[in-house]
Amino acid sequence: MIATLAGSLSARAQAITEIEMRGTPRGERIWFDPLGLAVVPGTTIRFTNRDPGNSHTATAYHPAIYGRKRRIPLAARPWDSDFLLPDERFEVTLTAPGVYDYYCLPHEMAAMVGRIVVGTPAGAGWEGRSKDTSDVSDQVLAILPPAERIIAAGTVSWEGRS
Template sequence: MTISRRQVLRIGGGLLAGLAWLRLPLAAEAVEIRMQGNADGSQVWFNPIGLRIEPGQTIRWINLDPGNSHTATAYHPKNFERPLRIPEGAEPWNSDYLLPNESFSVTLKDEGVYDFFCVPHEHAGMVGRIIVGQPDRSPAADPSGQAAGGEPIPEIALRAFPSVAEIMRHGIVRPA
């Protein structure tokens, strides 16, 4: 039996596609968000700033900023009386202060939009957004302004959030 070049290429392409599929992140695999800053400390950010994951995936924040401590804190009334900007019924989190090279993880199970911030750097616009699954398509699913209740969010932080549409379109949004 003779195999044609076309058949060899088809088999090879199938094998490569199979290997690529095996490298896709599994639901149990943690996705990393880096806490970063420039050398003089004048700018700080999360990287990525926007991310889409599947329900049950774990997010791991790691502080890679050698000059600052940071937090990963959900917008929730239980966290410093902040407005609710995670799905109702979802468990809020607060990493507490992470020193350089320390990390914190949380597993997000409820579908929806989760907004978070860094306690000492919210006023510098250090915020992020995670979308879990397929969020509700209502206007409330893309919080862009002040949420009812709690301390107001600084305007610079509100402007820093990537839109739900941008995250859904790209899957990941890096800081500008």
């Protein structure tokens, strides 16, 4: 299983990996898809707003950005896409192994969040997710798939979240 996983992760680093920002036509539901994603260090993630009715952000949980608790690896650089209008995109390259949680600034309370797992727990420099959940709602925590599930599946779509 480890060799297969390593091989499939290597293939994913070859190209830019896209995460879409989505929403229903009336805006009653918004989400990132995939919700969970496993990649190798050095993968570039492209966030693209495919929601015709809303602007969105892709924002890392980090004290340097809006004073949030850190939910990305210590060695990682935080990011904030700023507001993306429909069909706009933002890219970030993730190099530090570990678990990265991120959110949409105006829609976090609607649980528009996601998780990216870079590398594997057996890899050098791996850092698991932050244990500090004091500034994240229970609703947000319930939506985020466990890192183990993301690693096993490669991706967890919004529809396959439960």
